[in-house]
Amino acid sequence: MLLKNQHQALKYDTGSGELKNWQITETYFDPETLGKVEAVFSLGNGYMGLRSATEERYAREVRGNFIAGTFNKFLGDKEVTELPNAADMTEMSFTLNGDTFQLTDGEILHFDRTLNLKDATLSRTVHWRSPSDDEYKLIFTRFVSLANKHIIAQKVAITPLSRNLTLKLHSGINGQMTNTGTQHFKEGVLRLYDQKIMKLEAHTTESNIDFAHFSRHAFTLENSVITPKNTIFMDRRKIFTTFEPETIQQNETITIEKISGVYTSRDKDWKDADQALAIFAMTPNYDSLFKAHRKAWQTTVWEQYPIQIEGVDFDQLAIRFAIYHLTGMTPAHDNRMNIGAKGLSGEGYKGHAFWDTEIFVLPFFTTSNPKIARQLLEYRSLSIPGAVRKARDNNYEGAMFPWESAWLEDGEVTPVWGAADIITGEPTKIWSGFIEQHITADIAFAVWQYYQFTGDQDFMEKHGYELLFATAVFWQSRLEKKDDRYEITGVVGPDEYKEHVDNNAFTNYMAHWNLEKAIQYYDLLQQENPELLASLSAKWDLQSNYQKWREKAAKLYLPQPNAALVIPQDDTYLSKKIIDLTPYKEASQVGALFLDYNLDQVNDMQITKQADVMILLYLLENEFSPDVKQANWDYYEPKTLHDSSLSRATHSILASDLGDKDLAYSMFEKASRIDLGQNMKSSDAGIHSASIGGIWQVVVNGFGGVRMLDGRLYVHPHLPEKWTELQFPIYWKGARLHMKITHDMIEITNTSNKDVEFVLNGTEIVVLADSTFTTN
Numbered sequence: 094m095l096l097k098n099q100h101q102a103l104k105y106d107t108g109s110g111e112l113k114n115w116q117i118t119e120t121y122f123d124p125e126t127l128g129k130v131e132a133v134f135s136l137g138n139g140y141m142g143l144r145s146a147t148e149e150r151y152a153r154e155v156r157g158n159f160i161a162g163t164f165n166k167f168l169g170d171k172e173v174t175e176l177p178n179a180a181d182m183t184e185m186s187f188t189l190n191g192d193t194f195q196l197t198d199g200e201i202l203h204f205d206r207t208l209n210l211k212d213a214t215l216s217r218t219v220h221w222r223s224p225s226d227d228e229y230k231l232i233f234t235r236f237v238s239l240a241n242k243h244i245i246a247q248k249v250a251i252t253p254l255s256r257n258l259t260l261k262l263h264s265g266i267n268g269q270m271t272n273t274g275t276q277h278f279k280e281g282v283l284r285l286y287d288q289k290i291m292k293l294e295a296h297t298t299e300s301n302i303d304f305a306h307f308s309r310h311a312f313t314l315e316n317s318v319i320t321p322k323n324t325i326f327m328d329r330r331k332i333f334t335t336f337e338p339e340t341i342q343q344n345e346t347i348t349i350e351k352i353s354g355v356y357t358s359r360d361k362d363w364k365d366a367d368q369a370l371a372i373f374a375m376t377p378n379y380d381s382l383f384k385a386h387r388k389a390w391q392t393t394v395w396e397q398y399p400i401q402i403e404g405v406d407f408d409q410l411a412i413r414f415a416i417y418h419l420t421g422m423t424p425a426h427d428n429r430m431n432i433g434a435k436g437l438s439g440e441g442y443k444g445h446a447f448w449d450t451e452i453f454v455l456p457f458f459t460t461s462n463p464k465i466a467r468q469l470l471e472y473r474s475l476s477i478p479g480a481v482r483k484a485r486d487n488n489y490e491g492a493m494f495p496w497e498s499a500w501l502e503d504g505e506v507t508p509v510w511g512a513a514d515i516i517t518g519e520p521t522k523i524w525s526g527f528i529e530q531h532i533t534a535d536i537a538f539a540v541w542q543y544y545q546f547t548g549d550q551d552f553m554e555k556h557g558y559e560l561l562f563a564t565a566v567f568w569q570s571r572l573e574k575k576d577d578r579y580e581i582t583g584v585v586g587p588d589e590y591k592e593h594v595d596n597n598a599f600t601n602y603m604a605h606w607n608l609e610k611a612i613q614y615y616d617l618l619q620q621e622n623p624e625l626l627a628s629l630s631a632k633w634d635l636q637s638n639y640q641k642w643r644e645k646a647a648k649l650y651l652p653q654p655n656a657a658l659v660i661p662q663d664d665t666y667l668s669k670k671i672i673d674l675t676p677y678k679e680a681s682q683v684g685a686l687f688l689d690y691n692l693d694q695v696n697d698m699q700i701t702k703q704a705d706v707m708i709l710l711y712l713l714e715n716e717f718s719p720d721v722k723q724a725n726w727d728y729y730e731p732k733t734l735h736d737s738s739l740s741r742a743t744h745s746i747l748a749s750d751l752g753d754k755d756l757a758y759s760m761f762e763k764a765s766r767i768d769l770g771q772n773m774k775s776s777d778a779g780i781h782s783a784s785i786g787g788i789w790q791v792v793v794n795g796f797g798g799v800r801m802l803d804g805r806l807y808v809h810p811h812l813p814e815k816w817t818e819l820q821f822p823i824y825w826k827g828a829r830l831h832m833k834i835t836h837d838m839i840e841i842t843n844t845s846n847k848d849v850e851f852v853l854n855g856t857e858i859v860v861l862a863d864s865t866f867t868t869n
């Protein structure tokens with residue numbers, strides 16, 4: 094038996110040949126750390142995300158199946174809208190010659206559980222000795238179909254090794270799931286059709302979304318189809334069947350297929366549960382489903398994003414892991430939905446979308462799959478009414494985007510109370526929903542970045558200009574006149590360890606940028622599309638706003654570098670106490686600081702949670718000199734705990750820019766291990782979407798050196814010493830470029846029919862249509 098202390102929990106080199114750097118394997122079963130693998134190995138297709146809880150149940154498991162955009166709000170003042178945990182369709186419990194199959198009982202002779210990124214499948218092989226001393230081999234496989242987004246397919250093969258097997262399988266659909274105790278569903282119809290398909294209907298309690306769940310089973314013994322005796326069983330919110338096949342001979346294999354589907358009234362083609370049943374009934378068997386699923390991953394994911402890293406196997410795996418989750422977390426099918434901060438892999442952050450989408454994840458799509466990027470930005474455009482309401486409720490104008498968002502029309506959904514304050518014993522108030530306001534400018538920034546990369550004029554006319562203007566209307570109403578300048582006081586910046594600060598540099602600069610962009614595009618539309626400008630003016634009172642933008646942007650206070658070239662993070666940060674952060678920086682668990690201090694105390698110290706001034710230096714990089722960047726790195730990094738998973742990727746990119754390859758690489762190593770690393774407690778509530786988007790940014794924007802500055806494309810690679818080659822695709826104004834970078838040369842292939850101009854290592858070049866440009 095493999096003992097946990099003798100091995101690292103996760104192995105990264107179990108794939109060989111075609112599967113080299115495509116697999117992650119859990120090497121032993123640990124009932125204490127189920128959450129990590131449930132999240133990190135979760136399966137998803139953007140429509141749903143399924144935590145990889147095992148078929149059989151354990152005390153500390155957190156099963157979860159989240160269907161994008163199906164938000165519900167439980168009754169009560171303390172509740173906010175959240176993504177409900179839908180009925181579980183994966184549970185199967187096995188009785189093998191009278192023993193319940195449980196890895197906590199008997200003896201595990203072999204265990205491995207593998208996520209295969211290439212085929213997006215999860216498999217588990219177990220050799221188990223039961224408490225009655227019988228041996229069995231069990232092989233489980235499953236996937237969440239990318240080709241048919243409603244479908245989960247499972248297969249289990251059981252071989253009795255020491256004597257014949259009397260098997261009892263209890264399997265079905267369990268609607269008793271909750272979000273940490275909160276039940277979001279009213280019970281609906283339960284039904285068995287044709288002795289075959291189990292159905293569970295459910296309806297969310299407040300948002301009234303209909304859910305229809307179906308499961309069906311098929312059995313083969315060796316290669317012959319068998320029909321075991323079965324008994325249906327219904328309970329509150331639960332429909333199960335007990336299957337009892339004839340005796341299985343020693344060394345023969347019984348295979349069970351369970352195909353399940355979920356459909357909801359959020360689906361664009363939803364009619365009712367009967368129609369969903371008719372669709373589900375036509376679903377083919379596991380092997381056919383798998384073929385289509387595998388092909389969908391091959392053609393729509395891996396051929397679309399062929400990123401190759403030579404030199405360090407783990408890094409190749411890490412970028413594939415990132416793309417795997419970026420695909421699984423993104424509801425690319427529906428512009429009424431966005432990406433949760435934990436994707437669809439757990440209850441963390443309640444399925445809400447944050448600035449994580451625009452600043453950390455969107456660059457991947459903008460650069461590599463602009464169609465999906467557009468959909469995600471359309472979500473913001475469609476949610477303008479909620480943002481207008483939030484502005485109005487706070488006595489501002491324009492669109493004030495919510496810090497956390499769910500339904501389009503919701504406006505703000507950030508919970509008000511959070512973790513315990515270790516000093517007062519009370520819950521800590523979460524101020525972000527009230528005063529973390531930079532998200533409004535972050536969204537405008539992402540719109541502009543998308544426009545520059547794609548040149549998508551249609552998007553701009555339908556959504557983009559309005560987003561740029563509506564956000565600028567907000568900012569001009571938000572600015573406060575202090576003597577002869579404008580300020581922004583009482584905010585939380587990206588560093589959430591500082592609350593109610595005045596003139597957070599990031600917020601002020603981004604607001605200023607937003608105003609300037611609105612002015613620029615107002616001027617442009619006046620020349621080029623006065624009709625569109627007139628209609629937007631009528632809606633947003635742009636004529637009078639334009640004057641205010643000009644006046645206020647010119648006088649908005651932008652904290653300048655001091656004598657030591659340090660940009661003050663806010664008005665008081667630099668005068669606060671400095672403490673030695675070494676123990677907290679080295680702590681294995683995030684947030685260790687709060688075991689010793691509460692947030693009020695941290696507020697009074699020069700401690701930064703995550704990139705704050707540093708992300709400003711990245712996003713608006715051409716407004717700051719290399720000296721200023723270096724001075725701020727040297728000042729702030731030692732004071733930054735990287736307690737948010739968003740932090741390290743930004744630091745790595747800046748380190749690349751500053752020419753410190755080793756530092757850039759060591760920051761990348763840490764960033765790429767946030768979910769994928771050996772810390773088995775890192776991800777229980779779900780994977781970290783922004784950090785995963787950040788891994789891609791480090792590879793392409795950091796090491797690949799791809800940037801868009803003032804509307805121009807720049808490429809200035811900084812390949813890590815350990816890498817011998819990096820290849821990745823980018824789209825620029827509709828043209829697809831494939832970049833191949835080694836230490837000696839850069840090869841750029843333009844597979845489009847347009848010439849592409851850009852600045853490569855400081856020199857202007859043109860890569861002609863359908864041709865390859867090579868430099869050394």
Ligand code: BGC
Pocket residue numbers: 434442447448449587589702703736737738739783
């Ligand atoms: C970070 C935010 C982030 C949020 C969701 C917080 O811990 O400080 O910047 O948006 O997590 O990922």
